[in-house]
Amino acid sequence: MHPIAGRSLLHHAISAAAGTEPEHLVVVLRHAREQVAAHVEHVSASVRRSVLIADQDHVPGTGRAAECALTQLPESLSGTVVVTYGDVPLLTTATLEQLIAHHEEQGNAVTVLSAQVSDPHGYGRIVRDAAGGLERIVEEKDADDAVRAITEINSGIYAFDLAALRRALAQVSTENAQGEKYLTDVIGIEREAGSRVAAFTTEDVWQVEGANDRVQLAQLGRELNHRIVVAHMRAGVTVVDPETTWIDADVVIAPDVTVLPGVQLHGACDIATGAVIGPDTTLADTEVGEGAQVIRTHGSLAVIGAGASVGPFAYLRPGTELGPEGKIGTFVETKNAQIGAGSKVPHLTYVGDATIGEQSNIGASSVFVNYDGVNKHRTTIGSHVRMGSDTMYIAPVEVGDGAYSGAGAVITEDVPAGALAIREGRQRNIEGWVVRKRPGTPAAQAAQLAADSEGPTADKESRS
Secondary structure (H helix, E strand, C coil): CCEECCEEHHHHHHHHHHCCCCCCCEEEEECEHHHHHHHHHHHHHHHCCCCEEEECCCCCCHHHHHHHHHCCCCCCCCCEEEECCCCCCCCCHHHHHHHHHHHHHHCCCEEEEEEECCCCCCCCEEEECCCCCEEEEECHHHCCHHHHCCCEEEEEEEEEEHHHHHHHHCCCCCCCCCCCCCCCHHHHHHHHCCCCEEEEECCCHHHHCCCCCHHHHHHHHHHHHHHHHHHHHHCCCEECCHHHCEECCCCEECCCCEECCCCEEECCCEECCCCEECCCCEEECCEECCCCEECCEEEECCEECCCCEECCCEEECCCCEECCCCEEEEEEEEEEEEECCCCEEEEEEEEEEEEECCCCEECCCCEEECECCCCECCEEECCCCEECCCCEEECCEEECCCCEECCCCEECCCECCCCEECCCCCCEEECCHHHHHCCCCHHHHHHHHHHHHHCCCCCCEEEC
16 A cells, blocks of 8 residues: 555556456455555556455465455466566566466466575575476575575566466465465476476566565665656656656656756646756646746646746645646745636735636735635636735635736725726824834934934924
8 A cells, every 4th residue: 555656556566467458357455455445446447447356364375365366266267367466566567478478388387477686585485406497486484594595586476377276276285384375385286297387587676576664665666766767768858867856657748848856746747848847846646738837836736838937936736727828936825726828926925716817917915815714715807907916805806807906905896897906095104103112222223313314303293
């Protein structure tokens, strides 16, 4: 269930298996069964194919897991069965297809995917006979020193002839150091029966690496990210600093996009040709149009139109839609807001639950006041509108096309098209107040010096 590159380990494993287009796909569950089963249903929809669930009983071991999986398959079924694991996220469909092809071309009863590793600790070892053929697999806890010195390991991934697998599993016992029903025992049983068994070695060790703890999870995540980033670069994406760039598996990036340092692209982001993302930008499930620029921004479930500009220091919350050539500027937060083509929200503004037409400009330090303490309300701004700085929109309210507002306006009523909305309040200056009310402060001292330099003045109040 732990994620890397935007998918759970299990999602990666199911996707790789589903890519081989099997007639049946079965996931074996036990621990946290209900939670994982719900996730399998989600993944099944994502990969667009049916996934069967088999429940493992109290008998432990990989052999028992495979035996439980076989109960979900028709008795009349024949052919090749592939067994893989839920914690090998770098395993690819291509490698599984190579394993299957080798297995079927050789006419094997069992073919195990193996790899040479520098540190084989924790893995079952591939033991070969004098001719180099596969003799057996020995789990580490059952191995002596000579077997532990072997560096060719069992990945735990196999191709089986289904009939041979059924026949051999019926003979596997739990008489071993772990008290488990080992799938590896099938190899020895089939070899003794005169069937062909073999090991198919992959040169890409990362593909058979599993995650047993969070350290290994992070290592696998970094390696998978490296592969994703490299694949995008080879497809024509400019990634300035691959070491600080994180891209999830389902992200789509067109050629000639530029990704600057410190960028994270999560979920189902879709970035069009010519866009520039970053630096220091995090986007999740966000669509970025052709030629758009997104700088030092955090966004999720948003749409950014072609040629638009976002940031720096912008926050795009779900439901934000910025039209072509639009602008969301510095220290602007948007939520459930549709901003039309060419419209600008340049700085220091909150736009929540709003529709803004085309070619309009929202002045600095404006707030779309959408919440009355109980319900959210919507503000609608027309096209070619020019609203002054520090304007408050007390929703629900509408501003017509071509309208203006003065600075500091509080819009509580609809503004007709072409009108100027102002909130008048006469300014009042009380002279001498600081010297009288804040004596001894730096401000009072500065005011007194200014007054002394201008000569004697009488205390007075003026209105303007």
